[in-house]
Each structure stands twice: as structure tokens, then as C-alpha cells.
Amino acid sequence: MKHIKLSDSAIEKKLENLQDWDFYDDALHTDFEFDNFKDCMSAMNRIAFECEALNHHPEWTNVYNTLDITLTTHDADGVTELDFKLAEAINKIVEVEE
Numbered sequence: 001m002k003h004i005k006l007s008d009s010a011i012e013k014k015l016e017n018l019q020d021w022d023f024y025d026d027a028l029h030t031d032f033e034f035d036n037f038k039d040c041m042s043a044m045n046r047i048a049f050e051c052e053a054l055n056h057h058p059e060w061t062n063v064y065n066t067l068d069i070t071l072t073t074h075d076a077d078g079v080t081e082l083d084f085k086l087a088e089a090i091n092k093i094v095e096v097e098e
């Protein structure tokens with residue numbers, strides 16, 4: 001299914017209901033800090049399974065107990081509903097992990 005790039009105003013509106021994420025450089029961004037490396041890696045593992053289920057993958061950086069995530073839909077060259085779907089799933093996982 002082709003995903004359509006959302007307009008900036010649609011993104012800003014949807015962000016009102018998406019805690020902890022920002023929109024800039026045509027992508028959704030967030031960063032998390034965990035108690036330790038193990039908890040961070042555990043969350044990354046759980047997120048990875050969700051990415052596979054959605055066939056939608058993040059650009060992310062882990063440094064010790066921190067995790068920076070960038071979401072964009074490469075096929076649409078911008079942010080789509082899929083990015084929000086994955087961001088919501090990530091928030092649910094991290095809320096549990098942290």
C-alpha cells in the first residue's frame with residue numbers, strides 16, 4: 001500500500017496527540033534515556049519486532065543508555081501515517097521499559 005506524505009500542518013496536528021516526539025527536517029524525532037545500557041537494548045529489541053511487523057524501520061542511534069530515533073517514510077520521501085503508527089508503538093514499549 002502506497003503511503004502518502006502528510007502535509008506539515010497535518011503532522012503538527014497529529015503531534016498534539018503524540019507525546020515526546022518533534023517534527024523537523026521532514027522527519028519525526030525523539031530521544032530516550034534509560035537507567036542503563038541493558039534496559040536500552042531491551043527496548044530496542046522490542047521495538048525491532050514492532051518494526052518488522054509494520055515493515056517500517058527507524059534511523060536510530062544508541063549511546064550507552066540513550067536512544068535517538070528518527071522516523072520518515074523513505075518511499076514517500078517524508079512523514080506518513082506509518083511513521084505515526086510506529087512512533088505510537090514505540091511510546092507504548094518505552095513507557096513499559098523505562
Ligand SMILES: C[C@H](O)[C@H](O)[C@H]1CNC2=NC(N)=NC(=O)C2=N1
Pocket residue numbers: 055056057058071072073074075076
Ligand atoms: C522493501 C521494503 O518493504 C521497503 O524498503 C520498506 C522497508 N522499511 C521502510 N522503512 C521506512 N522508514 N521507510 C520505508 O519506505 C520503508 N520501506
